[in-house]
Amino acid sequence: MALLEILHFPDPRLSRKARPVEVVDDAVRKTAEDMLETMYDAPGIGLAATQVNILQQIAVIDVSEDKNEPRCLINPKIIGRDGEEEMREGCLSVPEVFAHIKRAERVTVEFLDLEGQPGTLEAGGLLAVCIQHEIDHLQGRLFIDYLSPLKRERLKKKVLKAQKAGQATASSDQSIPL
Ligand code: NI
Numbered sequence: 001m002a003l004l005e006i007l008h009f010p011d012p013r014l015s016r017k018a019r020p021v022e023v024v025d026d027a028v029r030k031t032a033e034d035m036l037e038t039m040y041d042a043p044g045i046g047l048a049a050t051q052v053n054i055l056q057q058i059a060v061i062d063v064s065e066d067k068n069e070p071r072c073l074i075n076p077k078i079i080g081r082d083g084e085e086e087m088r089e090g091c092l093s094v095p096e097v098f099a100h101i102k103r104a105e106r107v108t109v110e111f112l113d114l115e116g117q118p119g120t121l122e123a124g125g126l127l128a129v130c131i132q133h134e135i136d137h138l139q140g141r142l143f144i145d146y147l148s149p150l151k152r153e154r155l156k157k158k159v160l161k162a163q164k165a166g167q168a169t170a171s172s173d174q175s176i177p178l
Contacts, residue, residue, distance in 0.1 A: 004038045004052035008163070009094040009142060010156055018050050018057045018138040020075045024116035028058065032072045032114060035060045040067060044092045046130040046178040048137030051093050059134035063126045073111040073121075076135050080108035080122075087129045089143045090177035096162055097155050098175055101146050103132045133178040143178075 007014050021028055031054060039047040039060055049058040061071045083105030090098045106124045109131055113119050123131055133143055144152050 001037045002034050003041055004034050004054075006038065006042065006047075006051050006092050007053055009091075009144070009159055011093075013053055014050060014093055014137075014142060015140040016050060016055060017140045018048070018055045020057050021112070024074055024112055024114065028056070028074065029114050031056065032058055032060060032074075036062070036070050036072070039092075042092050042177070043067075044177045045126075046134045047092060048134045050137050050140065057138050059131075059138060061127070061130050061134060063130055071121075072114050073109065073131070073134070074113070074116075076109050076111040076131065076138070078104075078107050078109050078132070078135060079120075080106075082106040085129075087126070088175055089129065089133060090175050091133070091143055092177045093137075094142060094144060094155075094159065095177075097144065097159060099144060099147060099151075099155075101129075101143050103129055107131055109135075130178050 035047050035052060045063050046061045049056050057075045059073045059076055062069055081104035084102060085105040086100050086102045088098050089101045107128045108122050110120050144155055
């Protein structure tokens with residue numbers, strides 16, 4: 001396994017769309033393993049392939065407290081949404097920034113597993129938020145894209161300033177980035 005480099009906002013590569021995986025083979029499984037290791041190391045609770053500069057529709061998620069419930073969603077597609085909620089989100093690609101984002105409260109998602117088998121998952125709460133956040137990444141969308149342009153510009157300045165000052169990306173904030 002290997003740790004992958006996570007791209008940081010405002011890197012334009014984060015805006016690229018991932019392609020569907022055609023065949024779930026050993027290379028895809030290796031990518032997913034590396035992504036999980038990278039996510040746990042960060043630490044975060046979700047990571048999309050576009051964040052590590054891989055343009056394939058692969059997302060890994062683990063929202064469990066003990067970090068022992070890894071999930072890998074290949075070609076994930078939301079086929080049902082219900083309700084609305086607002087949660088405070090962060091992102092491994094946008095260090096130090098947290099914002100309240102409105103999303104569906106519950107989602108149903110179709111995907112392929114690591115064996116290439118189709119599956120369906122109904123999710124609520126943090127898992128639902130995380131799934132929507134990671135699928136957005138695969139479409140080239142960041143959570144801060146939901147904010148007003150003015151607010152986003154302000155955040156961009158804050159992030160660039162922190163990067164210039166060489167601040168550690170580890171946040172003292174208790175929220176865990178998605
Ligand atoms: Ni993210």
